[in-house]
Amino acid sequence: MLEITLALIVFLFPLAYSPGPGNMVFAANGARFGLRATLPANVGYHIATWVVTAGIGLGFVAALDMAPRLFAVLKIAGALYVLWLAFGLIRAGTLTSAPAPRPASxxxxxxxxxxxxxxxVIIALMFTQFLGPADPLPVILLITTVFTLNNLLAFLTWTVVGDRLARRFRSPASARILNLTFGAILAGVAIWMLLA
Incomplete structure (x- = not known):
């Protein structure tokens, strides 16, 4: 089990810590609201991560293979959701009459x-590399838990980076620039999600 865990962490490190939709959303929320305010969203994301990962490990991949349109729908819906989050950040940076922004829930x-x-994709790839056809439920749960905890640490890191960055941008003009920058990055991520 220790050997699988160490190999899994090495495999997941570049995937978890590279800029992606989740990391950028949490960096942006960390910049806008601080680390503490992002904790509920982080908990929500990672409970969902654990449940989805366990489901994929238990056979959800086969269901996606039988319904490839489901993946396409998730891809479009996910990109639109990230774009909506980006628009919220951009509005917070430019409109004084915009409703008070709230941290992600x-x-x-x-x-x-x-x-x-x-x-x-990452979860399915991970299971193809680390799960054998005869592996018991405890191995699936171990892989699921290591994956979730590794992601949690990556997101907390990105959130802290966003929070620290925001502390350097305290003036309203600087805050607007930071919000516009993170909003534009999220919009770029959403477009990448649609095109990838």
Whole structure:
């Protein structure tokens, strides 16, 4: 079990810490609201991660293979959701009459994972590399838990980076620039999700 865990962490490190939809959403929320305010969304995202990962490990991949349109729908829905989050950040950076922005909620975090096709691809790829056909349920649960905890650490890292960055941009003009920058990055991620 230790050997699988170490190999899995090495395999997942570049995937979890590279910029992707989830990381960018949490970096942006960390910049806008701080680490503490993003914790409910982080919990929502990672509970959903654990459930979806366990489901894929238990055979959800076969269901996606039988319904390839489901993956296409998730891809489009996920990109539109990230684009909606980006628009919220951009509005917060430019419109003084915009409603007061709020940090992402537990539900926002869960929805972000469920509509993130990159997560499904990574999870399926991970199981093809680390799960054998005869592996018992405890191995599936170990892989699921290691994957979820590794992601949680990556997201917390990105959130802290966003939070620290925001501390350097305290003036309203600087905050607008930061919101516009993160909003544009999220919009770029959404477009990449649609085209990938």
């Amino acid at each position: 537990f539900t926002d975090g869960a929805v972000l994972l469920i509509l993130n096709p990159k997560a499904y």
